[in-house]
Amino acid sequence: xxxxxxxxxxxxxxxxxxxxxxxxxxxxxxxxxxxxxxxxxxxxxxxxxxxxxxxxxxxxxxxxxxxxxxxxxxxxxxxxxxxxxxxxxxxxxxxxxxxxxxxxxxxxxxxxxxxxxxxxxxxxxxxxxxxxxxxxxxxxxxxxxxxxxxxxxxxxxxxxxxxxxxxxxxxxxxxxxxxxxxxxxxxxxxxxxxxxxxxxxxxxxxxxxxxxxxxxxxxxxxxxxxxxxxxxxxxxxxxxxxxxxxxxxxxxxxxxxxxxxxxxxxxxxxxxxxxxxxxxxxxxxxxxxxxxxxxxxxxxxxxxxxxxxxxxxxxxxxxxxxxxxxxxxxxxxxxxxxxxxxxxxxx
Ligand code: DAH
Numbered sequence: 001x002x003x004x005x006x007x008x009x010x011x012x013x014x015x016x017x018x019x020x021x022x023x024x025x026x027x028x029x030x031x032x033x034x035x036x037x038x039x040x041x042x043x044x045x046x047x048x049x050x051x052x053x054x055x056x057x058x059x060x061x062x063x064x065x066x067x068x069x070x071x072x073x074x075x076x077x078x079x080x081x082x083x084x085x086x087x088x089x090x091x092x093x094x095x096x097x098x099x100x101x102x103x104x105x106x107x108x109x110x111x112x113x114x115x116x117x118x119x120x121x122x123x124x125x126x127x128x129x130x131x132x133x134x135x136x137x138x139x140x141x142x143x144x145x146x147x148x149x150x151x152x153x154x155x156x157x158x159x160x161x162x163x164x165x166x167x168x169x170x171x172x173x174x175x176x177x178x179x180x181x182x183x184x185x186x187x188x189x190x191x192x193x194x195x196x197x198x199x200x201x202x203x204x205x206x207x208x209x210x211x212x213x214x215x216x217x218x219x220x221x222x223x224x225x226x227x228x229x230x231x232x233x234x235x236x237x238x239x240x241x242x243x244x245x246x247x248x249x250x251x252x253x254x255x256x257x258x259x260x261x262x263x264x265x266x267x268x269x270x271x272x273x274x275x276x277x278x279x280x281x282x283x284x285x286x287x288x289x290x291x292x293x294x295x296x297x298x299x300x301x302x303x304x305x306x307x308x309x310x311x312x313x314x315x316x317x318x319x320x321x322x323x324x325x326x327x328x329x330x331x332x333x334x335x336x337x338x339x340x341x342x343x344x345x346x347x
Contacts (some may be wrong), residue, residue, distance in 0.1 A: 005061065009068060013067075015028060016071045016074070017075070020082060025072075033068060105343055105347060119244075119248045121202075123244070124200050125200045126202070127202055130205065131181075132207075133181075138181075138189045140152050143299060144265050144296050146264070157179050159177060160180075162177070180207075181205075181207055181208065183225070184204070184207060184223040192227075192229070197230055198230040201225075202226050203226075205223065205225075218335075221319070222318065223317065224316065226316075227295070227312065227313075228241075228312050228314070229295065232311060233294070242256050250276050253277060253278055254275070254276040258271070258272060258292075261291060263293055264298075265296050266295060266313075268293055272288070272291070272317070273287060273289065293315075327345075
């Protein structure tokens with residue numbers, strides 16, 4: 001009996017060590033310890049063992065049983081680990097950098113916005129912010145743009161239905177018409193209502209217009225607004241600042257010119273053109289880049305500034321247009337498509 005048990009354990013040890021799948025394991029388990037298994041058969045022979053030998057044989061059987069069970073447990077653990085590994089796939093070292101995700105790049109509009117703010121901060125302008133959901137008051141009325149002005153037309157402006165409720169409803173004015181701001185000029189009013197002059201702010205931000213998208217139009221785009229209010233401000237100061245900005249951003253050979261224009265919030269008003277022979281998209285052409293002028297006395301009155309005492313200039317321009325000239329981009333839609341082949345070209 002002892003020899004039989006030793007032989008059985010030795011055979012089972014070799015057998016079980018070679019198992020690597022669950023069905024084989026179940027079959028081996030049945031073969032050794034199942035109701036018709038080999039160890040079970042030996043245990044059944046206990047009846048024929050002489051009484052005085054039974055305790056010793058019983059101990060041997062128990063030992064053999066324990067060793068077999070240990071082998072079975074080990075085989076099952078090994079198979080379960082292999083199954084899990086197969087499910088998980090190849091080992092991954094999560095501490096390694098991922099293979100193809102290089103460092104991100106900043107969006108070209110971010111680059112131009114940050115550079116413009118840096119250029120303007122150098123000469124004393126502070127960055128100011130305003131909401132994209134505006135009221136007719138900030139976007140038009142206070143900017144001396146009367147209700148029959150075409151800029152207010154529903155064809156150009158996205159108005160919210162009168163029933164629209166925004167986050168902090170208690171701050172909403174029930175008398176007001178709400179809209180998506182069509183220009184960043186609304187920040188001029190918000191800034192002036194906050195405190196007295198002198199004021200020197202730059203406000204970049206997103207604006208919205210009912211435009212059909214094509215290579216040069218987008219229903220939302222970005223502008224940069226500047227406002228300077230102090231005493232004895234002149235058109236010369238305005239022209240000098242614009243020359244400084246464009247020379248800094250686009251290169252010292254960039255030139256600007258003013259063309260008379262009309263804006264309700266400035267008097268006189270101008271459109272600004274620039275030329276930059278070194279930029280392939282500009283060459284010797286004059287490209288319109290924004291609007292500007294001397295703050296209209298009616299705007300000062302709207303915010304409670306004395307127009308006899310204070311003077312100022314303001315201008316606004318599109319950031320997309322600037323970025324297109326600077327980087328030689330042909331189509332405004334590239335800015336919003338998030339195509340990595342485009343984005344990766346900007347550092
Ligand atoms: N708000 C004008 C636009 O969207 C641009 C502009 C013109 C801004 C004259 C100004 C300004 O501050 O004085 O086309």
